Amino acid sequence: MATAYQNLSSYDPATVPDASNMRVAIVCAEWNANITEKLLEGACNTLEKHGVKSDNIFVGRVPGTFELTFGAQRMASFYHPDAVIVLGCVVQGDTPHFDYVCQGVTSGITHLNEVLDIPVIFGVLTTGNMQQAIDRSGGKYGNKGDEAAITAIKMHAFACRLK
Template identity: 45%
Template sequence: MSSSMKNLSDFSHIEVGNAKGLKFAVVVSQWNAQVTGSLLDGALQGLQQHGTVENDIDIIHVPGSYELISGADIALRNKSFDAIICLGCVIQGETRHFDFICDAVGNGIANVAIKHNKPVIFGVLTTDNIEQALDRAGGKHGNKGEEAAVTAIQMALISKQY
């Protein structure tokens, strides 16, 4: 089934796990704030729905998606977190800037995870237009922020287990 037909944030078929006692940082881009604010709301809801208390969540606002890399690195250098959730939105424009930013952010987030040996979750929308972004930030396709939170919980639990 194509994504145009369903909510992509359905977790009814998986066991997410209990996030009680886990500590998370949510690094969120201020660029495209209408979208990233909704992603943040979804992430916070997802974390709390699975047992994380508000005091175990730090929110770090950064200027844009490119700065998610530094924000995640700074968080892991200065505090002990079980996982980092990076939330951003890059929307295709008329130039190749989109390609460079998306590539750099994806690679940068992966490198931070490897450097710190901690889960760093890629919750960055890379869409053709604002409508696609809104559909994935609490609209008809669910909320990728909530999906990122579930991923962070699962990866933090796996990390503690092994």
């Protein structure tokens, strides 16, 4: 659903499972750090709000959004978390680079969800301009990091029900 109709930070807390025993790895792209650091802050705050201990949140940084797939795979292998969240921001430019990066990271994260036994959450902003990214990283449309954290908690609970 378009964020014009749904704030990324809005959710019903009553629908969020207990996350006090969760371990979560977060991979954050350094590119567009003015945006990605706000996404990271939102994700960490939301995870802690729902019981994840700060000692059980493992943060790694990679240079750009394209590298998130490798970072997520390595973090999953090293930390053995219950979920991995990837955070990045790609802003449309004048070349097709935007399309290649977006397609690559989308395919990569989809593949990780197929081969790993834990959810890998796509918290990547793909925007037409920097203002749209600002609006979705704590601005008027909320914070994609909050949404990614809630999705990680819910997907972990979903996976646990099917063991």
